[in-house]
Amino acid sequence: MQRPLVAISLIALVSTVALAQEPTVLPQADAAKYAPAPFPPGSQQAIIVGNPKNAEAYIIRVKLPKGTKVAPHTHPNDENVTVISGTFHIGVGEKFDEAKGQAVKAGGLASVPKGRPHFAWVSEDSVIQLHGVGPAGATFVNPADAPK
Numbered sequence: 001m002q003r004p005l006v007a008i009s010l011i012a013l014v015s016t017v018a019l020a021q022e023p024t025v026l027p028q029a030d031a032a033k034y035a036p037a038p039f040p041p042g043s044q045q046a047i048i049v050g051n052p053k054n055a056e057a058y059i060i061r062v063k064l065p066k067g068t069k070v071a072p073h074t075h076p077n078d079e080n081v082t083v084i085s086g087t088f089h090i091g092v093g094e095k096f097d098e099a100k101g102q103a104v105k106a107g108g109l110a111s112v113p114k115g116r117p118h119f120a121w122v123s124e125d126s127v128i129q130l131h132g133v134g135p136a137g138a139t140f141v142n143p144a145d146a147p148k
Contacts, residue, residue: 029074032061039138039147048129052136056139060130064088069121072096073138074114079130083112086126092118094141118143 031047042065050058061084072094075106081088083104087107092111093116101121112118130136140146 005102024057034061034063038063040064041147042069043068046098051128052130052134052135054130055133057133058131058136062128062130064069064122064128066122066124066126069096072117072119072141073145074117074140074141075112075136077105077110077114077132077134077136079114079136080132081112082129083108083110084127086122086124088120088122088126088128090118092116 032048033103034046036046037043037045044063046061048059048061050056052060057114057118064086081090083106087106088104088108088110089098089101090104090112091097092112093100096119099119101119102110103123119125
């Protein structure tokens with residue numbers, strides 16, 4: 001007879017703890033504080049959650065002006081890209097080839113496993129959201145393409 005009582009007590013305790021937790025509220029898109037991004041040129045970024053340089057979850061929003069191109073590169077972590085606005089194009093391979101890319105429109109998601117060479121570009125002003133678990137970074141297939 002004690003087992004049902006213990007189970008009910010545990011359920012009540014877990015429910016109370018869950019209800020006591022504060023929700024995490026993230027900034028609305030228009031409240032994000034953007035600053036020049038280290039790459040690509042002309043882009044701006046806002047770090048929403050975490051620090052991509054650390055071994056922790058992160059979310060970054062990036063504004064990319066029309067015509068931005070990112071040369072083939074890899075990441076040390078899985079990269080997840082959600083398109084907030086505009087059109088983001090992504091292709092897999094060690095050579096930049098727009099014919100091998102796919103368009104990802106607002107609301108779409110692209111996910112690239114760590115170590116897989118890929119490239120990207122935008123055909124209109126776009127906002128993307130990068131999210132994953134760091135440390136994040138990029139290694140360019142051709143070192144001359146790396147930001148200076």
